[in-house]
Amino acid sequence: MLIGRSPDIAPSEITEESVYLRRREFLAALGAGVALSAGVTTPVHALDRTRQDKLTPYDTVTGYNNFYEFGTGKDDPARNAHTLRPRPWSVVVEGEVEKPGPYDVDDLLRGMTVEERVYRHRCVEAWSMVVPWNGVPLRSVVDRLRPTSKAKYIEFITLQDTEQMPGQRRAILRWPYTEGLRMDEARHPLTLLVTGVYGKTLPNQNGAPIRLVIPWKYGFKGGKSIVRIRFRETQPMNSWRRSAPNEYGFYANVNPDVDHPRWSQATERRVGTFFKRKTLPFNGYADQVASMYAGMDLKANY
């Protein structure tokens, strides 16, 4: 299944071929390391040639980002995240689910196919990137865990440990960082539980060993270093909404028509390029996700 791929575009037209081939070599060479004991990787591209999307370089993807547990500067995560210990790593599953329990992260994903997904990444701060993530559809994990009929939402709780995450000594947010999705969003084929980037094991600063990527939402929905997955009947709170409810909502769907109270969301700067470009509704994934929000007022539900 070629989820998220624009039908008229071959992968080789999107990614510079040398890069693409090198990446295939990576994947072949790294095998189990990339795949967390899972099977073969399948490239799935979700880019639009007309917008001339190019992959954001590895050093930028891993060197310029947000992970406030390691500091608030864009280069702090890369500098400071070496204190995180991504193995062994336990993920507790709880709430409205038939198969709760603590799982070792490798057991949780065992046997699943790790795919490659090239996704646009839009931060709420109006910068963007194009990133080749590796991961498993969250849907596969959700189905394995068997939510009960009461489960309408999933809350994702990330690591709290001031030894591993020294930035948590400052109360910038209420720790641990939490996020949430509605069940249909969690089970949407584009929603990825990410374990790697550029065919390599996920670096600590990008949320090792597992983090979420939901490409039609602002980047803050993608919680990093998840330790607890809680199936719920009610909508969970999420960190940025708790900290500034007038600025951040639950849905956080990328919407050029809903400005942040302090800045416009109409345009974005692709990191590493000079000119601004127009932000697209649902970050360019509207044809695949807009139907989930039919009938909702997306200005009220931002």
Ligand SMILES: Nc1nc2c(c(=O)[nH]1)N[C@H]1C(S)=C(S)[C@@H](COP(=O)(O)O)O[C@H]1N2
């Ligand atoms: N635990 C945790 N997850 C987090 C954040 C954070 O501060 N802590 N920042 C979020 C924000 S604002 C963004 S844009 C993305 C950035 O990470 P990436 O560039 O590695 O995707 O991570 C998200 N996940």
Ligand SMILES: [Mo]
């Ligand atoms: Mo962000």
